[in-house]
Amino acid sequence: MRKLMLMLPQGCNPECRGCSHRDWSMTDSLEQKRAFIKGKLPEWASCVEPVRSVTEDKRWGYRTKTTLSARFNGNIWEFGMWRRDEFIPITNCPVHTPGLNKTLSLLANSFPREHSFALAYIVISGAQAVLVIKSKQEPTLSWLSEEVVKGLASLGIEGLWYHMNPSTGRRIFEKSGWRLIWGKPRSTDYNGLLYGPAAFQQLIPELYNQSLLEAENFLNPGIQSAVIDLYCGTGNSMLRWANRDADVLGIELGGEAVECARLNVPQAMVLRGACRQRVPQIADWADKKRSQGKEILLYVNPPRTGLETEVLEWITKQGLPIRIAYLSCSPGTLSKNLKLLCTNGYRLVRCVPFDFFPQTHHVETLALLEKVSADTH
Numbered sequence: 208m209r210k211l212m213l214m215l216p217q218g219c220n221p222e223c224r225g226c227s228h229r230d231w232s233m234t235d236s237l238e239q240k241r242a243f244i245k246g247k248l249p250e251w252a253s254c255v256e257p258v259r260s261v262t263e264d265k266r267w268g269y270r271t272k273t274t275l276s277a278r279f280n281g282n283i284w285e286f287g288m289w290r291r292d293e294f295i296p297i298t299n300c301p302v303h304t305p306g307l308n309k310t311l312s313l314l315a316n317s318f319p320r321e322h323s324f325a326l327a328y329i330v331i332s333g334a335q336a337v338l339v340i341k342s343k344q345e346p347t348l349s350w351l352s353e354e355v356v357k358g359l360a361s362l363g364i365e366g367l368w369y370h371m372n373p374s375t376g377r378r379i380f381e382k383s384g385w386r387l388i389w390g391k392p393r394s395t396d397y398n399g400l401l402y403g404p405a406a407f408q409q410l411i412p413e414l415y416n417q418s419l420l421e422a423e424n425f426l427n428p429g430i431q432s433a434v435i436d437l438y439c440g441t442g443n444s445m446l447r448w449a450n451r452d453a454d455v456l457g458i459e460l461g462g463e464a465v466e467c468a469r470l471n472v473p474q475a476m477v478l479r480g481a482c483r484q485r486v487p488q489i490a491d492w493a494d495k496k497r498s499q500g501k502e503i504l505l506y507v508n509p510p511r512t513g514l515e516t517e518v519l520e521w522i523t524k525q526g527l528p529i530r531i532a533y534l535s536c537s538p539g540t541l542s543k544n545l546k547l548l549c550t551n552g553y554r555l556v557r558c559v560p561f562d563f564f565p566q567t568h569h570v571e572t573l574a575l576l577e578k579v580s581a582d583t584h
Protein backbone atom coordinates (compact mmCIF):
# COMPACT_ATOMS: atom_id res chain seq x y z
CA MET A 208 0.00 0.00 0.00
CA ARG A 209 1.33 3.47 -0.91
CA LYS A 210 1.28 5.77 2.05
CA LEU A 211 1.81 9.42 2.69
CA MET A 212 4.78 10.08 5.03
CA LEU A 213 4.20 12.86 7.51
CA MET A 214 6.63 14.76 9.76
CA LEU A 215 7.10 13.30 13.23
CA PRO A 216 5.48 15.44 15.92
CA GLN A 217 7.56 17.21 18.54
CA GLY A 218 8.85 14.97 21.31
CA CYS A 219 8.69 11.79 19.23
CA ASN A 220 11.98 9.87 19.45
CA PRO A 221 12.68 8.40 15.96
CA GLU A 222 14.44 5.47 17.66
CA CYS A 223 11.26 4.45 19.50
CA ARG A 224 9.41 1.57 17.80
CA GLY A 225 6.16 2.05 19.71
CA CYS A 226 4.10 3.74 16.96
CA SER A 227 4.75 2.30 13.53
CA HIS A 228 1.98 4.39 11.90
CA ARG A 229 3.14 7.70 13.37
CA ASP A 230 4.19 9.16 10.02
CA TRP A 231 1.14 7.83 8.15
CA SER A 232 -1.99 9.82 7.41
CA MET A 233 -5.11 8.80 9.32
CA THR A 234 -6.71 7.47 6.10
CA ASP A 235 -3.68 5.33 5.25
CA SER A 236 -3.44 3.98 8.78
CA LEU A 237 -7.12 3.04 8.99
CA GLU A 238 -7.10 1.46 5.53
CA GLN A 239 -4.03 -0.59 6.43
CA LYS A 240 -5.66 -1.78 9.65
CA ARG A 241 -8.82 -2.83 7.84
CA ALA A 242 -6.79 -4.61 5.13
CA PHE A 243 -4.78 -6.37 7.85
CA ILE A 244 -7.95 -7.71 9.51
CA LYS A 245 -9.38 -8.79 6.14
CA GLY A 246 -6.11 -10.61 5.46
CA LYS A 247 -6.37 -12.43 8.79
CA LEU A 248 -10.06 -13.23 8.30
CA PRO A 249 -10.26 -14.02 4.55
CA GLU A 250 -13.42 -16.13 4.90
CA TRP A 251 -15.22 -13.17 6.45
CA ALA A 252 -13.52 -10.29 4.59
CA SER A 253 -16.85 -8.99 3.28
CA CYS A 254 -18.12 -8.64 6.90
CA VAL A 255 -15.22 -6.39 7.98
CA GLU A 256 -16.58 -2.86 8.36
CA PRO A 257 -14.49 0.34 8.11
CA VAL A 258 -12.31 0.99 11.18
CA ARG A 259 -13.96 3.32 13.70
CA SER A 260 -11.63 5.97 15.05
CA VAL A 261 -11.70 9.37 16.71
CA THR A 262 -11.21 12.69 14.93
CA GLU A 263 -7.69 13.69 13.86
CA ASP A 264 -7.16 16.03 16.84
CA LYS A 265 -7.77 13.17 19.31
CA ARG A 266 -5.28 10.75 17.75
CA TRP A 267 -2.34 12.21 19.66
CA GLY A 268 -2.08 12.84 23.40
CA TYR A 269 -4.62 10.11 24.24
CA ARG A 270 -2.58 7.72 26.40
CA THR A 271 -3.39 8.01 30.09
CA LYS A 272 -1.30 4.97 30.91
CA THR A 273 2.21 3.81 30.22
CA THR A 274 4.81 1.26 31.29
CA LEU A 275 8.41 2.37 30.85
CA SER A 276 11.80 1.04 31.90
CA ALA A 277 13.78 3.28 34.23
CA ARG A 278 17.51 3.87 34.47
CA PHE A 279 19.87 6.21 36.28
CA ASN A 280 22.49 7.26 33.74
CA GLY A 281 24.89 8.51 36.42
CA ASN A 282 23.44 11.97 36.20
CA ILE A 283 19.66 11.89 35.80
CA TRP A 284 16.78 9.39 35.88
CA GLU A 285 15.42 8.48 32.48
CA PHE A 286 12.34 6.55 31.37
CA GLY A 287 12.16 4.71 28.10
CA MET A 288 12.64 1.27 26.59
CA TRP A 289 15.52 -1.15 26.18
CA ARG A 290 16.37 -2.50 22.74
CA ARG A 291 18.98 -5.16 23.43
CA ASP A 292 21.67 -3.18 25.31
CA GLU A 293 20.60 0.20 24.05
CA PHE A 294 18.34 2.45 26.14
CA ILE A 295 15.89 4.60 24.16
CA PRO A 296 14.72 7.53 26.30
CA ILE A 297 11.09 8.60 25.99
CA THR A 298 10.81 12.01 27.55
CA ASN A 299 7.93 13.82 25.93
CA CYS A 300 5.99 11.18 24.03
CA PRO A 301 3.26 12.78 21.85
CA VAL A 302 0.79 9.89 22.30
CA HIS A 303 0.91 10.37 26.08
CA THR A 304 -1.41 12.99 27.53
CA PRO A 305 0.47 16.16 28.50
CA GLY A 306 -0.37 15.38 32.16
CA LEU A 307 1.24 11.95 31.90
CA ASN A 308 4.43 13.46 30.45
CA LYS A 309 4.52 16.07 33.22
CA THR A 310 4.06 13.37 35.88
CA LEU A 311 6.95 11.37 34.43
CA SER A 312 9.16 14.44 34.35
CA LEU A 313 8.24 15.46 37.91
CA LEU A 314 9.07 11.99 39.23
CA ALA A 315 12.31 11.69 37.23
CA ASN A 316 13.48 14.99 38.70
CA SER A 317 12.52 14.00 42.25
CA PHE A 318 14.10 10.55 42.70
CA PRO A 319 17.40 10.20 44.58
CA ARG A 320 20.24 10.56 42.07
CA GLU A 321 21.91 7.29 42.88
CA HIS A 322 22.01 3.73 41.54
CA SER A 323 21.01 2.35 44.94
CA PHE A 324 17.47 3.59 44.28
CA ALA A 325 16.69 0.33 42.45
CA LEU A 326 13.88 1.53 40.19
CA ALA A 327 13.36 -0.84 37.23
CA TYR A 328 10.02 0.32 35.78
CA ILE A 329 7.47 3.03 36.17
CA VAL A 330 3.83 2.15 35.49
CA ILE A 331 1.21 4.87 35.38
CA SER A 332 -2.40 3.89 34.92
CA GLY A 333 -4.75 6.85 35.04
CA ALA A 334 -4.52 8.31 38.53
CA GLN A 335 -2.42 5.44 39.97
CA ALA A 336 1.39 5.36 39.68
CA VAL A 337 3.64 2.43 40.54
CA LEU A 338 7.41 2.44 41.05
CA VAL A 339 8.64 -1.10 40.45
CA ILE A 340 11.72 -1.71 42.58
CA LYS A 341 14.11 -4.50 41.67
CA SER A 342 14.97 -5.27 45.28
CA LYS A 343 13.43 -6.82 48.37
CA GLN A 344 14.38 -3.78 50.34
CA GLU A 345 12.11 -0.78 50.30
CA PRO A 346 13.95 2.38 49.20
CA THR A 347 14.00 5.58 51.20
CA LEU A 348 11.02 7.93 51.03
CA SER A 349 13.12 11.02 51.72
CA TRP A 350 12.61 12.21 48.14
CA LEU A 351 8.81 12.27 48.52
CA SER A 352 8.58 15.83 49.85
CA GLU A 353 5.42 17.81 50.34
CA GLU A 354 6.25 19.73 47.21
CA VAL A 355 6.45 16.53 45.15
CA VAL A 356 3.17 15.30 46.59
CA LYS A 357 1.52 18.61 45.79
CA GLY A 358 2.87 18.44 42.25
CA LEU A 359 1.55 14.90 41.77
CA ALA A 360 -1.87 15.83 43.13
CA SER A 361 -2.05 18.85 40.82
CA LEU A 362 -1.40 16.48 37.88
CA GLY A 363 -4.29 14.23 38.93
CA ILE A 364 -2.28 11.43 40.57
CA GLU A 365 -4.22 9.93 43.48
CA GLY A 366 -2.17 6.89 44.51
CA LEU A 367 1.59 6.24 44.50
CA TRP A 368 3.01 2.77 45.13
CA TYR A 369 6.25 0.96 45.66
CA HIS A 370 6.11 -2.54 44.21
CA MET A 371 9.07 -4.55 45.49
CA ASN A 372 9.78 -7.19 42.86
CA PRO A 373 13.41 -8.40 43.10
CA SER A 374 13.00 -10.74 40.14
CA THR A 375 11.18 -8.30 37.90
CA GLY A 376 11.88 -8.94 34.23
CA ARG A 377 9.26 -9.42 31.56
CA ARG A 378 6.73 -9.97 34.32
CA ILE A 379 6.45 -6.62 36.00
CA PHE A 380 3.83 -7.25 38.68
CA GLU A 381 3.73 -10.02 41.26
CA LYS A 382 0.98 -10.70 43.78
CA SER A 383 2.93 -9.54 46.82
CA GLY A 384 5.30 -6.66 47.52
CA TRP A 385 2.79 -3.82 47.16
CA ARG A 386 2.94 -0.75 49.37
CA LEU A 387 0.95 2.43 48.97
CA ILE A 388 3.41 5.21 49.80
CA TRP A 389 1.05 8.11 49.26
CA GLY A 390 -2.61 8.79 48.48
CA LYS A 391 -5.42 6.29 48.05
CA PRO A 392 -5.34 2.76 46.65
CA ARG A 393 -8.27 3.03 44.23
CA SER A 394 -9.43 5.65 41.74
CA THR A 395 -12.52 6.04 39.58
CA ASP A 396 -12.44 5.64 35.81
CA TYR A 397 -14.25 7.63 33.10
CA ASN A 398 -17.36 5.49 33.57
CA GLY A 399 -17.36 5.94 37.35
CA LEU A 400 -15.90 2.49 38.11
CA LEU A 401 -13.21 1.78 40.68
CA TYR A 402 -9.80 0.58 39.54
CA GLY A 403 -6.40 0.03 41.12
CA PRO A 404 -2.78 0.29 39.97
CA ALA A 405 -2.65 -3.16 38.29
CA ALA A 406 -6.05 -3.50 36.66
CA PHE A 407 -6.50 -3.41 32.88
CA GLN A 408 -8.13 -0.29 31.47
CA GLN A 409 -9.01 0.59 27.89
CA LEU A 410 -7.87 3.96 26.52
CA ILE A 411 -10.03 6.42 24.56
CA PRO A 412 -13.33 6.18 26.47
CA GLU A 413 -15.31 7.51 23.50
CA LEU A 414 -14.32 4.55 21.32
CA TYR A 415 -14.37 1.92 24.06
CA ASN A 416 -17.91 2.93 25.03
CA GLN A 417 -18.91 2.79 21.35
CA SER A 418 -17.66 -0.80 21.19
CA LEU A 419 -19.60 -1.67 24.36
CA LEU A 420 -22.73 -0.07 22.95
CA GLU A 421 -22.41 -2.10 19.71
CA ALA A 422 -22.03 -5.26 21.79
CA GLU A 423 -25.00 -4.30 23.97
CA ASN A 424 -27.25 -3.54 20.98
CA PHE A 425 -26.35 -6.87 19.42
CA LEU A 426 -26.63 -9.02 22.57
CA ASN A 427 -29.81 -7.17 23.54
CA PRO A 428 -29.81 -8.36 27.16
CA GLY A 429 -32.85 -8.00 29.36
CA ILE A 430 -34.64 -9.59 32.30
CA GLN A 431 -35.02 -12.73 30.15
CA SER A 432 -31.22 -13.09 29.76
CA ALA A 433 -28.23 -14.48 31.62
CA VAL A 434 -24.94 -12.97 30.42
CA ILE A 435 -21.59 -14.69 30.89
CA ASP A 436 -18.81 -12.08 30.75
CA LEU A 437 -15.39 -13.70 30.42
CA TYR A 438 -12.13 -11.78 31.14
CA CYS A 439 -14.36 -9.14 32.70
CA GLY A 440 -11.73 -6.81 34.23
CA THR A 441 -13.17 -4.20 36.58
CA GLY A 442 -16.67 -4.62 35.16
CA ASN A 443 -17.32 -1.93 32.53
CA SER A 444 -19.16 -4.36 30.26
CA MET A 445 -20.90 -6.24 33.11
CA LEU A 446 -22.42 -3.00 34.36
CA ARG A 447 -24.23 -2.61 31.04
CA TRP A 448 -25.77 -6.07 31.20
CA ALA A 449 -26.72 -5.62 34.88
CA ASN A 450 -28.29 -2.21 34.14
CA ARG A 451 -30.59 -3.98 31.68
CA ASP A 452 -31.73 -6.36 34.41
CA ALA A 453 -29.94 -9.43 33.04
CA ASP A 454 -28.36 -11.96 35.41
CA VAL A 455 -24.59 -11.67 35.11
CA LEU A 456 -21.64 -13.97 35.75
CA GLY A 457 -18.12 -12.53 35.37
CA ILE A 458 -14.78 -14.34 35.40
CA GLU A 459 -11.44 -12.56 35.86
CA LEU A 460 -7.93 -13.65 36.78
CA GLY A 461 -6.57 -10.47 38.42
CA GLY A 462 -7.31 -10.21 42.15
CA GLU A 463 -7.42 -6.46 42.22
CA ALA A 464 -9.77 -6.33 39.19
CA VAL A 465 -12.06 -8.92 40.83
CA GLU A 466 -12.18 -6.88 44.03
CA CYS A 467 -13.11 -3.75 42.02
CA ALA A 468 -15.61 -5.60 39.79
CA ARG A 469 -17.49 -6.89 42.84
CA LEU A 470 -17.83 -3.35 44.16
CA ASN A 471 -18.58 -1.87 40.74
CA VAL A 472 -21.30 -4.36 39.81
CA PRO A 473 -22.68 -5.76 43.05
CA GLN A 474 -25.59 -7.39 41.19
CA ALA A 475 -23.16 -9.67 39.28
CA MET A 476 -21.57 -12.86 40.50
CA VAL A 477 -17.83 -12.48 39.91
CA LEU A 478 -15.47 -15.45 40.19
CA ARG A 479 -11.73 -15.16 40.36
CA GLY A 480 -9.54 -17.45 38.29
CA ALA A 481 -8.51 -18.42 34.79
CA CYS A 482 -11.58 -18.94 32.61
CA ARG A 483 -10.34 -22.41 31.60
CA GLN A 484 -10.33 -23.42 35.26
CA ARG A 485 -13.77 -21.96 35.86
CA VAL A 486 -15.50 -23.84 33.03
CA PRO A 487 -17.30 -26.22 35.47
CA GLN A 488 -18.81 -23.25 37.33
CA ILE A 489 -19.65 -21.49 34.07
CA ALA A 490 -21.41 -24.62 32.81
CA ASP A 491 -23.37 -25.11 36.08
CA TRP A 492 -24.45 -21.48 36.15
CA ALA A 493 -25.55 -21.56 32.50
CA ASP A 494 -27.48 -24.85 33.00
CA LYS A 495 -29.24 -23.42 36.05
CA LYS A 496 -30.20 -20.25 34.18
CA ARG A 497 -31.46 -22.28 31.21
CA SER A 498 -33.64 -24.34 33.53
CA GLN A 499 -35.09 -21.05 34.81
CA GLY A 500 -36.02 -20.23 31.21
CA LYS A 501 -33.29 -17.62 30.61
CA GLU A 502 -31.50 -17.20 27.27
CA ILE A 503 -27.70 -17.41 27.53
CA LEU A 504 -25.59 -14.58 26.07
CA LEU A 505 -21.80 -14.42 26.02
CA TYR A 506 -19.40 -11.46 26.03
CA VAL A 507 -15.67 -12.19 25.85
CA ASN A 508 -12.65 -9.86 25.83
CA PRO A 509 -9.60 -12.09 26.24
CA PRO A 510 -5.90 -11.14 26.16
CA ARG A 511 -3.89 -11.59 22.92
CA THR A 512 -3.82 -15.35 23.37
CA GLY A 513 -7.55 -15.53 22.62
CA LEU A 514 -10.10 -17.93 24.07
CA GLU A 515 -8.75 -20.87 26.02
CA THR A 516 -9.33 -24.35 24.53
CA GLU A 517 -11.51 -25.42 27.48
CA VAL A 518 -13.73 -22.35 27.02
CA LEU A 519 -14.06 -23.01 23.26
CA GLU A 520 -14.92 -26.64 23.99
CA TRP A 521 -17.68 -25.62 26.39
CA ILE A 522 -19.15 -23.15 23.87
CA THR A 523 -19.05 -25.51 20.90
CA LYS A 524 -20.12 -28.71 22.69
CA GLN A 525 -22.98 -27.21 24.71
CA GLY A 526 -23.96 -24.50 22.21
CA LEU A 527 -25.84 -22.60 24.91
CA PRO A 528 -25.03 -18.95 24.09
CA ILE A 529 -27.47 -17.76 21.44
CA ARG A 530 -25.43 -14.63 20.72
CA ILE A 531 -21.74 -13.93 21.31
CA ALA A 532 -19.92 -10.58 21.30
CA TYR A 533 -16.16 -11.08 21.11
CA LEU A 534 -13.88 -8.05 21.52
CA SER A 535 -10.41 -9.09 20.38
CA CYS A 536 -7.02 -7.37 20.43
CA SER A 537 -5.46 -10.00 18.14
CA PRO A 538 -6.90 -10.66 14.66
CA GLY A 539 -4.67 -13.77 14.50
CA THR A 540 -6.20 -15.54 17.50
CA LEU A 541 -9.64 -14.16 16.62
CA SER A 542 -9.33 -15.86 13.24
CA LYS A 543 -8.47 -19.24 14.83
CA ASN A 544 -11.32 -18.93 17.35
CA LEU A 545 -13.82 -17.86 14.67
CA LYS A 546 -12.91 -20.85 12.50
CA LEU A 547 -13.80 -23.18 15.33
CA LEU A 548 -16.96 -21.35 16.34
CA CYS A 549 -18.19 -21.04 12.75
CA THR A 550 -17.74 -24.74 12.03
CA ASN A 551 -19.58 -25.60 15.23
CA GLY A 552 -22.94 -23.92 15.07
CA TYR A 553 -22.20 -20.17 14.98
CA ARG A 554 -22.29 -17.56 12.23
CA LEU A 555 -20.37 -14.28 12.11
CA VAL A 556 -22.90 -11.50 11.65
CA ARG A 557 -20.69 -8.39 11.85
CA CYS A 558 -17.06 -7.53 12.36
CA VAL A 559 -16.39 -3.98 13.58
CA PRO A 560 -12.78 -2.81 13.97
CA PHE A 561 -11.89 -0.06 16.45
CA ASP A 562 -8.78 2.13 16.44
CA PHE A 563 -8.13 2.00 20.19
CA PHE A 564 -4.41 2.74 19.64
CA PRO A 565 -3.97 5.46 16.99
CA GLN A 566 -0.43 5.84 15.53
CA THR A 567 0.36 2.18 16.32
CA HIS A 568 -0.30 -0.90 14.17
CA HIS A 569 -2.67 -2.30 16.82
CA VAL A 570 -6.34 -2.69 16.06
CA GLU A 571 -9.19 -4.07 18.13
CA THR A 572 -12.01 -6.06 16.53
CA LEU A 573 -15.54 -6.64 17.74
CA ALA A 574 -16.94 -9.85 16.26
CA LEU A 575 -20.68 -10.43 16.64
CA LEU A 576 -21.89 -14.02 16.28
CA GLU A 577 -25.22 -15.76 16.48
CA LYS A 578 -26.16 -19.38 16.84
CA VAL A 579 -27.17 -20.82 13.49
CA SER A 580 -30.18 -22.75 14.73
CA ALA A 581 -31.51 -23.87 18.07
CA ASP A 582 -31.36 -27.55 17.18
CA THR A 583 -27.80 -27.63 15.76
CA HIS A 584 -26.60 -29.25 19.00
Ligand SMILES: C[S@@+](CC[C@H](N)C(=O)[O-])C[C@H]1O[C@@H](n2cnc3c(N)ncnc32)[C@H](O)[C@@H]1O
Nearest residue numbers: 407438439440459460461480481482508509510
Ligand atom coordinates in the same frame (compact mmCIF):
# COMPACT_ATOMS: atom_id res chain seq x y z
C1 LIG B 1 -8.28 -7.32 27.35
S1 LIG B 1 -8.48 -7.27 29.11
C2 LIG B 1 -10.22 -6.99 29.20
C3 LIG B 1 -10.73 -6.46 30.51
C4 LIG B 1 -12.15 -5.96 30.50
N1 LIG B 1 -13.02 -6.75 29.67
C5 LIG B 1 -12.20 -4.50 30.10
O1 LIG B 1 -12.67 -4.18 29.01
O2 LIG B 1 -11.74 -3.66 30.89
C6 LIG B 1 -8.30 -8.95 29.53
C7 LIG B 1 -8.56 -9.27 30.98
O3 LIG B 1 -8.44 -10.67 31.14
C8 LIG B 1 -7.77 -10.97 32.35
N2 LIG B 1 -7.21 -12.31 32.12
C9 LIG B 1 -6.05 -12.66 31.53
N3 LIG B 1 -5.97 -14.00 31.41
C10 LIG B 1 -7.11 -14.50 31.94
C11 LIG B 1 -7.64 -15.81 32.10
N4 LIG B 1 -6.98 -16.88 31.67
N5 LIG B 1 -8.83 -15.97 32.68
C12 LIG B 1 -9.54 -14.89 33.11
N6 LIG B 1 -9.10 -13.62 32.99
C13 LIG B 1 -7.90 -13.43 32.41
C14 LIG B 1 -6.79 -9.83 32.53
O4 LIG B 1 -6.47 -9.68 33.90
C15 LIG B 1 -7.58 -8.64 31.98
O5 LIG B 1 -8.32 -8.02 32.99
